[in-house]
Amino acid sequence: MPAHASRAMVAISVVRTLRKVTLPENYREVHSWVAYDGDRPVAFLSAELLSRWSPPEMFFPVEPDIDLTGPTLVFATLVDPELWGRGYATAAKMAACDHPAAARAEAFHACIRADNERSLKAISKIPGIQLVGTAAEEGHRWRHFRWHRRT
Numbered sequence: 001m002p003a004h005a006s007r008a009m010v011a012i013s014v015v016r017t018l019r020k021v022t023l024p025e026n027y028r029e030v031h032s033w034v035a036y037d038g039d040r041p042v043a044f045l046s047a048e049l050l051s052r053w054s055p056p057e058m059f060f061p062v063e064p065d066i067d068l069t070g071p072t073l074v075f076a077t078l079v080d081p082e083l084w085g086r087g088y089a090t091a092a093k094m095a096a097c098d099h100p101a102a103a104r105a106e107a108f109h110a111c112i113r114a115d116n117e118r119s120l121k122a123i124s125k126i127p128g129i130q131l132v133g134t135a136a137e138e139g140h141r142w143r144h145f146r147w148h149r150r151t
């Protein structure tokens with residue numbers, strides 16, 4: 001499992017959910033969700049509702065005039081490693097987009113490290129997924145993706 005997306009990701013998200021850290025001004029809500037398949041927990045989702053997504057310092061949009069404003073729900077996903085490759089990452093995010101808290105978002109966003117091929121493959125399966133830009137952060141390249149609610 002990549003170090004940037006390991007249990008530390010879960011810990012950070014849970015601590016933020018419990019409001020033990022000061023969040024940036026544009027943060028509206030921070031959720032830590034567990035997705036179930038029947039009785040079995042299969043995935044952890046960090047979901048941060050931002051009034052407006054703010055790009056990292058080194059961000060390169062795919063189009064100069066792309067509109068990334070508006071309330072945005074930013075996801076990070078962690079699937080139980082025993083269950084990788086069964087479509088749970090996609091299913092969990094799609095289900096989360098139907099959560100009442102997600103109704104306050106105009107767009108959904110995920111940021112994936114360019115060397116995380118499994119995650120890039122998984123995100124490509126979300127209907128309407130769009131690459132909106134790339135970034136250089138923490139010594140790595142990242143890809144930023146967006147999608148919108150199904151109509």
Ligand SMILES: CC(C)(COP(=O)(O)OP(=O)(O)OC[C@H]1O[C@@H](n2cnc3c(N)ncnc32)[C@H](O)[C@@H]1OP(=O)(O)O)[C@@H](O)C(=O)NCCC(=O)NCCS
Nearest residue numbers: 005077078079084085086087088089090117118119121122
């Ligand atoms: C990334 C992650 C969420 C994907 O979860 P998942 O439930 O396995 O995802 P899916 O089953 O929907 O899709 C995985 C796809 O990647 C493919 N894949 C698996 N290993 C791969 C690899 N090494 N390189 C490229 N693609 C790979 C699978 O074949 C599958 O595609 P397919 O359905 O067309 O066969 C999961 O691997 C995970 O929790 N990783 C650790 C945390 C992380 O990196 N999170 C993302 C950063 S926010």
